Amino acid sequence: MRHLKFTPSWLRFLIIFLLAMGILFRFSNLDSKVYSHDETYASLRISGYRINQAEQQLFNNRVISGESFAQFQGANPKKSLNDTIMSLAKEDSQHPPLYYVIARFWMQMFGNSVTAIRSLSACISLLVFPCVYWLCRELFNVPLSVPGVAIALMSISPIHLVYAQEAQEYILWLVTILLSSASLLQAMRLESQHKDELVKKRQRPDLFAIWSIYAVTLAISLYTFLWSGFVAAAHGIYVMITAKFKLTETVRTYLLASLVGFLAFIPWITVVVGNFFQFLISADKTTTQSSLTPIFPFLLMQLSRIFFDIDLSSDNPLHYLITPIFLILIGSSIYFICQTTNYKVWLFIIILIVVPALPLILPSLIAGGIRSSAEPYLIPSYLGIEVAVAYLLATQLYNQSVSRRSIWQIIMSLVIICGLISSKVSSQAETWWNKGMSYDNPQVAQIINQTTRPLLISDALGNNYGNVFSLSYLLKPEVQFLLVNNQKIPKIPDGFADVFLFNPSDNWREKIEKKYKLKTDSVYSDKYYSVWKLAKFPNLRRRNNISINNKLPSSL
Known part of the structure; x- marks a missing residue:
């Protein structure tokens, strides 16, 4: 060494x-990389809106543009910091609020x-x-x-x-793991460095400060990611083994610092526990794995x-x-x-x-x-x-x-x-x-962007909600959205040359085909979702032919 x-x-x-x-x-x-399904959910939490609020305003069987999504994808004056925290507490408590609070202040300064x-x-x-x-x-x-x-x-x-x-929040979690681990090791080193009581008294302010840093960084880590509890468990196992499972002064101080860190996290852990039991009561047993x-x-x-x-x-x-x-x-x-x-x-x-x-x-x-x-x-x-x-x-x-x-x-x-x-x-x-179910969104966006006067139809079931938000970042401004709730049959207006169905269920797609007497062709499919294209509307095709014929020379 x-x-x-x-x-x-x-x-x-x-x-x-x-x-x-x-x-x-x-x-x-x-x-440059696709703004993924999970990232759009993070932006939704930062905005302070909840999923049902976004669905009420967007998934209402009306044609909207890509700009309509912006309200739910960053800090905005209509919602406060408390709305951000409550959005997480009510719908996404497995993600503690620290990163989202920091991100909200950041986006207020630098934009969305x-x-x-x-x-x-x-x-x-x-x-x-x-x-x-x-x-x-x-x-x-x-x-x-x-x-x-x-x-x-x-x-x-x-x-x-x-x-x-x-x-x-994952890179912030890594920083908190490093800080809590390093402060723990330094505190243990200072505890064991000197046996002399006089030296220990001189060191006491430094020891108190470093153990305080450990308690604070542990609390910060817990407020960043719930899995920090297992990192804290790793710290505890390490302390106990190095102390040979004896209740030494180092172990007692560690337990006190850890207790302070976990006590600081009690307000959020109560939210997590409450939501967990509510989930057990209301969970849909038929949900597919x-x-x-x-x-x-x-x-x-x-x-x-x-x-x-x-x-x-x-x-x-x-x-x-x-x-x-x-x-x-x-x-x-x-x-x-x-x-x-x-x-x-x-x-x-x-x-x-x-x-x-x-x-x-x-x-x-x-x-x-x-x-x-x-x-x-x-x-x-x-x-x-x-x-x-x-x-x-x-x-x-x-x-x-x-x-x-x-x-x-x-x-x-x-x-x-x-x-x-x-x-x-x-x-x-x-x-x-790491983009998961949004991995191929650039490919899907390219297919849609190459068409003329496109309309994208989707519902809010399953992963459609987040992926439609993700696609909104990639689609050109001319693309319009028709979003419906509960798989209602959409009212497709005239004026669109290319109509796409985003991840429809077989039953819903067949109902749409039956109502408009059109066939659908699959243009994309993977294990996460599929995209189907409707044949052009007869009335639109007829209007296009009429307009073309009117422009043809009479000799033809």
């Missing part, structure tokens, strides 16, 4: 270069554009770098080598770039995406080549850190990787699969893995064997190249795997 205290100038330059590239990628093309809201996440992501430096300093007690390599890896990590450009992905392919894919991600599908041959390589790197890193560091170091990393992931993995094993939208819940695991890999790479750069040092320099170069390529591809893409 003492060799890691001396960082060569080339490594300093590399860290600075990769940090600069990471910042550049985070702020480039913020509006996609660039504006995503720039908040990009700015928050910059806090990751000093926080990971603090965490690594507490873990390894070296000035720059391991913390610097960790910063370099995280700056070009494609998984972090995804959340740094997402209008949701969402599609599940096999757990092990999902986990392997997510592990490789920490270092290399060009939006490969799970059945792509390149995926089968790349994933085992990074799996070996991750396994070697965990093994190496367990073999070469004090148990307090490797134990913290192992617990951070495993404990928050278990509540996600174990039910998935029972259910036979995992929801593809569950990947943000693995953010603590991503963090622990990256720290372990950073430690392995940093230490091997100082290996006494020249040949082994050269090999690890090549490995580190390949990891860096993979990260840079991934970040470059991601920053220029118009869609990405």
Whole structure:
């Protein structure tokens, strides 16, 4: 470890270069990717409106333009901050309000554009770098080598770039995990550093301050994402094991700080519990289960995406080549850190990787699969893995064997190249795997935008509500919307040359065909939704023919 205290100038330059590239990628093309289904819901909460309020004004069997959606997609003077909080409390309490409150103030200052809201996440992501430096300093007690390599890896990590450009709370959650973890480690170090009572009395103000920081950051983390409760559980397990399950002064202080953090979260947890029981009472037992992905392919894919991600599908041959390589790197890193560091170091990393992931993995094993939208819940695991890999790479750069040092320099170069390529591809893409059911919206929008005088018809059932909002960002201003509630038969007005049905049920589509005596053709279909096109209206076609004939020369 003492060799890691001396960082060569080339490594300093590399860290600075990769940090600069990471910042550049985070702020480039913020509006290029599709504004997804989940992001539109986040904007709805920020606006202070509830789903039923938006449905009453939009899904009312009237023709509207894309501009009608703007009122429900950002801060507006008609709704207050209290409306934002109450919208979450009533309809979406599994998302605590901290991010949405910050985002509302942000959008009031910088506007409601996609660039504006995503720039908040990009700015928050910059806090990751000093926080990971603090965490690594507490873990390894070296000035720059391991913390610097960790910063370099995280700056070009494609998984972090995804959340740094997402209008949701996940990158803020990562920052709170780093802060609470680093403050916990520093508090424990200060508690155990000096046995002398006189020194302890001198340290008491510092200890109080750092334990207070832990309590505050724990509360902030809970108000950012509910899964923070499992990160707190990981902290508690770590404290108890390192104390050998004895009620030491460190354990007592930790329990007090944790209690303060959880007490601060009581107002929101009561809301969550109340909504949970209300859901159990009113839940529709006939609701179909969402599609599940096999757990092990999902986990392997997510592990490789920490270092290399060009939006490969799970059945792509390149995926089968790349994933085992990074799996070996991750396994070697965990093994190496367990073999070469004090148990307090490797134990913290192992617990951070495993404990928050278990509540996600174990039910998935029972259910036979995992929801593809569950990947943000693995953010603590991503963090622990990256720290372990950073430690392995940093230490091997100082290996006494020249040949082994050269090999690890090549490995580190390949990891860096993979990260840079991934970040470059991601920053220029118009869609990405994290967009879920909105992944193919650009393709659908292109089909509709190529037509003349298009009308898009949809209802609010299932995922249609969020996807129609998502499409509104991609469709040209000439596209009109006819949105209905409860699958009523729409009253299609004249004047539209191309009419599309967005994800209609078979029964609803057949009723529309029967009423207007038209056939429908599928123009797009995947596992999430389908789009159908109606034949042109006979009266419209007849009017077009009449107008054309009137313009023809009499000789013809």
